[in-house]
Amino acid sequence: MLRQPRLRLGYVPQRLHLDPTLPMPVGRFLDLPRRWPDAERAAALAWVGLGPEIAARQMAGLSGGQLQRAMLARALLGRPELLILDEPTQGLDQPATAGFYRLIETLRAETDAAVLMVSHDLHVVMAASDRVICLNGHVCCEGTPTVVSAAPEYRALFGAGTGGAMALYRHHHDHAHEGHEPAEPA
Numbered sequence: 001m002l003r004q005p006r007l008r009l010g011y012v013p014q015r016l017h018l019d020p021t022l023p024m025p026v027g028r029f030l031d032l033p034r035r036w037p038d039a040e041r042a043a044a045l046a047w048v049g050l051g052p053e054i055a056a057r058q059m060a061g062l063s064g065g066q067l068q069r070a071m072l073a074r075a076l077l078g079r080p081e082l083l084i085l086d087e088p089t090q091g092l093d094q095p096a097t098a099g100f101y102r103l104i105e106t107l108r109a110e111t112d113a114a115v116l117m118v119s120h121d122l123h124v125v126m127a128a129s130d131r132v133i134c135l136n137g138h139v140c141c142e143g144t145p146t147v148v149s150a151a152p153e154y155r156a157l158f159g160a161g162t163g164g165a166m167a168l169y170r171h172h173h174d175h176a177h178e179g180h181e182p183a184e185p186a
Helices: 026-030 038-047 052-056 064-076 094-111 122-128 145-150 152-158 174-178
Strands: 009-012 082-086 114-118 132-135 139-143
Touching: 009 064, 026 038, 026 052, 026 064, 038 052, 038 064, 064 094, 082 094, 094 114, 094 122, 122 145, 132 145, 132 152, 139 145, 139 152, 145 152
Parallel strands: 009 082, 082 114
Antiparallel strands: 132 139
């Protein structure tokens, strides 16, 4: 495996287990493991849609959506070139999930960072990804969303009951990457 030297990574875990009795304000959390200037912390919070006043709030008192955004702000502080998200919307309701995914798309465009996301939200994965890797104990199939949604391995895992409609989304640039017109789902 090859990796760019000094690749800057940002990581948002699936969940964060915090002792509710541990006094951990958001501002201090953002400074782990290194302290950032106040202006950079405020900018990271603003980037993810949180106001500067949240820096004084306790991590244990945040809603699920606020917690995910605080973890994302922390991941963005180092200006990552690769942002790794592990089931970042687990435990969020549908509106918060949709907002989080829109935020990731915006950040991806603004930062030019690559995003590697583990997700079971197939409709989002297929709609918002350039490349998909389908795992089931091993790599079942991989490629553009169009290629993956047509793969027999994918269909065996998720069925064809929707005729591929739920899982198939065509990016405007898919045709150029594949070199041919994608097949319609069966």
